[in-house]
Amino acid sequence: MDTDFDETYVLLLLADSNLPTGSFVASSGFESYETHGFLSLPSTSNAGKGRAATAGTVAFIQDSLHTYARSALPFASDAHRAVDAFKNLKGEPDIGHDATIKKLLELDELYDTMTLNHVAKRASKAQGVALLTLYTKGFARPSGPSDEDHLSKSLTVLIDRLKLMVRGEETHGHLPMCWGVLTSVLGISLLRAQHLFLFLHARSLLSSAVRLNTIGPYSSQQLLLHSVRPLVEEEVSHNKDMHTGILMDMHHNDADNHPATTWPLGEILAVRHDLQHSRIFNS
Amino acid sequence: MSSTTGESVPVGTGHITCDLHSSTVVFSKLSSSYPLKLLSPRVAEHGVAIVYVMSYGGGLVGGDCMQLVVEVGKECKLLLLSQGSTKVFKTRAGNRASTRFRTSSFQPTPSSLSLQAVTTQSMEVTIAPDSALFLLPDPVTCFRSASYTQVQTFHLAGSASIVLLDWVTSGRRFMDEDWDFLRYYSVNEVFVEGRRVVRDVLLLDNSPYDTQTASESCLSNPTTRSPPRTLKDRLAPYSCYAMLLLYGPQTHGVVTDLQAKYRTISIFKRATPERFLWSLTPVDDGKGTVVRAAGVDTEDVKNWFKEVLRGLEAVVGINEYRKAFL
Secondary structure, eight states, X not given: OOOSSOHHHHHHHHTXXXXXXXXXXXXXXXXXXXXXXXXXXXXXXXXXXXXXXXXXXXXXXXXXXXXHHHHTHHHHHHXXXXXXXXXXXXXXXXXXXXXXXXXHHHHHHHHHHHOOOXXXXXXXXXXXXXXXXXXXXXXXXXXXXXXXXXXXHHHHHHHHHHHHHHHTTSSOOOHHHHHHHHHHHTTOOHHHHHHHHHHHHHHHHHHHHHHTTSSOHHHHHHIIIIIHHHHHHHHHHHHTTOOOSSSSOOOOTXXXXXXXXXXXXXXXXXXXXXXXXXXXXXX | OEEOOOSSSOTTEEEEEEEEETTEEEEEEEEEOTTEEEEEOOOOSTTEEEEEEEEGGGEEOTTOEEEEEEEEOTTOEEEEEOSXXXXXXXXXXXXXXXXXEEXXXXXXXXXXXXXXXXEEEEEEEEEOTTOEEXXXXXXXXXXXXXXXXXXXXXXXXXXXXXXXXXEEEOOOGGGTOSSOSSEEEEXXXXXXXXXXXXXXXEEEEOOOOOTHHHHTTSSOOTTTSOXXXXXXXHHTTOSEEEEEEEESXXXXXXXXXXXXXXXXXXXXXXXXXXXXXXXXXXXXXXXXXXXXXXXXXXXXHHHHHHHHTGGGHHHHOHHHHTTSOO
């Protein structure tokens, strides 16, 4: 893609915690986990109280990453692959528009039918549409129509169409699909996009832990650099080749590389988020 | 009680077809082959039938492959039950008559077996207009080192209903098994008028990642690395997890009760987890409902479901409902 900043620069932009993506109001079930008394389980509380809360926080991040990498990442990956394929149609990208949109909507719909959790769906939709808005309002080139190449114009139109469909409730606009689209349009490689997707999930869990005061701000940075780093790498390397089945064969149900939930306890606790007597997060 | 074992059908397959003939459910097909066994007791309630889905010896071993096709005819109410939990024994590489192999593409390390005999159960169900399926088996219990795959697909007509319970326990408590099986993979997919409305996929996998690949480049030294989480760590303190799906007009009564019960819950901060937890979420714009539950004791989970689904007595009959959750 003909951009005047390189991939690293875009990565830095996307990793900015001040981006209006709504992730600061999502705890992805962590608040509920704490309220339900899971931070002090015997397996994590062989040390003092503070150590137990830190160990419990890391345990949550491990389990949450494990299931998110297996259930959501393949959708981000396939959306990225679909838009990459569209970009490869350099000659006549307009022909590919409808076919690409169709694939993205199928991905979005499958993610919705696989996410049996109205709290997670709510958060995912809010963050998904925020990403599309971020692109159209923040990342799309401000310049006049003349100095833009055909492909980047076409990609901007693609995202615009998608955003309108989400606004018109023709599709859900879930975060994984939108993430894959955004990162591919911005010219980020699939592997980088996958890595950043899981990194941001882990970092937003740590931010919510700081807000909930289960760990301190320095401890959060320390965990992010030392404990969480290998976890994110592990999950990326294990799940990077997963597919949803939408782009290829769908009806191969015994497939080892299709999305799945790996943490049913996390699902129960995340769904019960709204039942908390008092809460500060939206999920 | 009628039971059929057809010699001509392929190994481990079964076929159930039922239709309504003047308020009596008649099986035009009720056939199965070893190790699958189908039994249908006499039922007094009009329009209701029960089939017990069982296996010879009461368990499945590595490599067993069972395939069941179910067709619920117009206005029939079919209860599919089991007698005791489905026990899945240890996987062993072997070539039984009903063996299927799975190639594990994600742990290609020479040390681990790349060819494993998995126990698989698949069910393909069609539910006709105004009919209903009540799939209320006992839970699946996977023994140490067992590997189990279950794929269930349901095709509903617009006015059809389904109550589907899928649950798994941590193993044999008297053998000190606590989520010690190798792998449990369960897919439940529901289509209504051809449109996919729910795809529930649960993977409980005990094999650790090949950690060599990820960690070498990291700044972290072995002491700051968090130990890998086992399946048991992830699922503690519970030893039973359940998923209940309800869809269609004949489930409205129990769904209304469940929603009312769910709304009364208000959670205050706790020091330790409760012994039993459940959650409720609407699916397909509220046309369906998914309940998940977890319990320290399987018995508590069973009793809870028996109680909250008691409204089904009015749908399938008191005596018939009593045969579930024994």
